[in-house]
Each structure stands twice: as C-alpha cells, then as structure tokens.
Amino acid sequence: MIALSIEGDSLRMLSFSGRQIRSWESIPLSPYHVRGGFVSNPEAVGQVIGEALAERGLMRERALFAFPSIGSACSILNVPNKLRRSQFGGVISREARRVMSFSAEASYLYWQLLPQGSFEERKAWVLTVPREPLLKLMKACHLAKLKLRAIDLTAVALSRVVGQKEAIIVHCEPNRLETVILVDWVPRFIRSTLLRESEEFATELEEPTAEVLRQIPYTISYYNDTHRDAPLDPEVPVYLTGSLALDIELAEKVSAVTERPMAELEPPLSCPPDFPLPLYAVNLGLMLKTVRG
Secondary structure, three states, rough: EEEEEEEEEEEEEEEEOOEEEEEEEEOOOOOEEEEEOOOOHHHHHHHHHHHHHOOOOOOOEEEEEOOOOOOOEEEEEEEEEOOOHHHHHHHHHHHHHHHHHOOOOOEEEEEEEEEEOOOOEEEEEEEEEEEHHHHHHHHHHOOOOOEEEEEHHHHHHHHHHOOOOEEEEEEEOOOOEEEEEEEEOEEEEEEEEEEOOOHOOOOOOOOHHHHHHHHHHHHHHHHHHHHHOOHHHHHEEEEOOOHHHHHHHHHHHHHHOOOOEEEOOOOOOOOOOOOOOOOOOHHHHHHHHHHHO
C-alpha cells in the first residue's frame, strides 16, 4: 500500500506492507501547483503522482491520502440518546449549522458517536472539511489513477501516531502550522495557520521558526480561555512533527515558550533506523489506519 501527503512544496510517499515500512521519498512539486498544502492545479499534481508511482513501480491500488486541516473544524456536540440510528445524521447536521456555522454548500460534514454520554444524551465528534479543496485533491488522485482506500485529515492521522489520551501536536512546515489538541484520545481542537509560502523565506531562514514560536503559545492560551471548565493540565506534553521538527533546537525553544514538557513520537510499530519519523509522521498515521483497522 501507499500513503501520500502534500507538505510544503513536496509530495511525501510512504510504501508499506502490513506493519512493515518498505520505502519513503519526497517528490518536489511546483509552488504554482500547490498552495498551503492544498492542490491548486489537479491536472499537474495528478501527473506528478502518476509518474512518480510508475517510475518506482509502486501499485496504485489501496492508496491513502492526507488532507490538510486548513479550513476544517471539529467539535463535540450533544445529541438526544433516544434517536434511531437513521436520525442522528439530520440532528447532527442541524446542530452543526447552529454551533459550528456549517454550510453544506461550502463544506462536507463527518461525524462519529462517542462512547461518552448519559442516559438522555450522546456525544458526537463532528468534523467539517472545506469542499472545493477536497474535490481538487480527489480529482488529482483520479487523474493519477489512484484507487483510494481513504482520505484522512492530517490532524486525525497525527492523532493516531501520537496515540495519547492528552497531547498537544504541532505539525510545522515552512508554509503552514497545524495544531491539534487531544483530550480523551479525541481531537478536541484543530487550528491551522498559513505561513508565507516557502519560496518567500529564501533570504529569511529564521522566520518560519519564529512564527511557529509565536503561534503555539497563543493557540494553547486560546484553547484554555475557551475551555475554562477543563483547561489543559500544565504537564500535557507537546509533540512536534513536520520538516521544521527536524531542527533539534526547536523542541527546546517550544518547551521554553510554552513551559511544557516535550515528548518524542513512539508509534506502535517498528521503524527502520534511518527513518525520519517527524518528516513522515502524517504518512505513518495513514499507515496505522490500516494496521489498527
């Protein structure tokens, strides 16, 4: 199988069989064909994907693709417990319109019932995803003749890799920052920030890191301010992923500005000794979807 993601100006590919990683590689993409992790030119991106797989002899069947969290939102909604299964979708959709400003014209809605709840109410984890960028990604995959098994949100894939009850996950690339807060094993909060596109940093190499260090404390403070009944414990650790996470000093700086412990990824499978885990954390999260499912 193959797990793919678009990060910055590159296509990251992870080939695997069962629990074994076979190969990994990053393929350059033109900045004119992707913006902020979203596909802007499906025809060109589809051609790159198709050629990359053909040149490496990788199968196009049973592929998985990650979709950036930019523009997506999640929430825990309460719904009546006495509904029939067929009624939950309509009730959740109406509640998402009221609480999350969900619009069926602009976004797709996904939901999953959680085991928590009471006799009268059930809790549902609800996710909204921007429609147009997702359709462009699906078109690129179709043109590349990929047979998709699933498209997973980056935030969800990263949550799977971390695999902790409570955690702060910061996925940092030169052109975007995604922060995921896990509570009770579930992504409770997703915040994405578009940074300047990577080519604009050519003469300002320190700026992406500086922006990351500004955004992370703000996001944590915002979450705690909006969840005063259950703020994050000061000992909840931060996990760094993405290309900027390869900078060892960044973890020390993040720990200093957040006053929180840092934690290293420990996925529930064996990785090759030279595998750059932070760089392919999203792809590994896609892989774990099949290992666990």
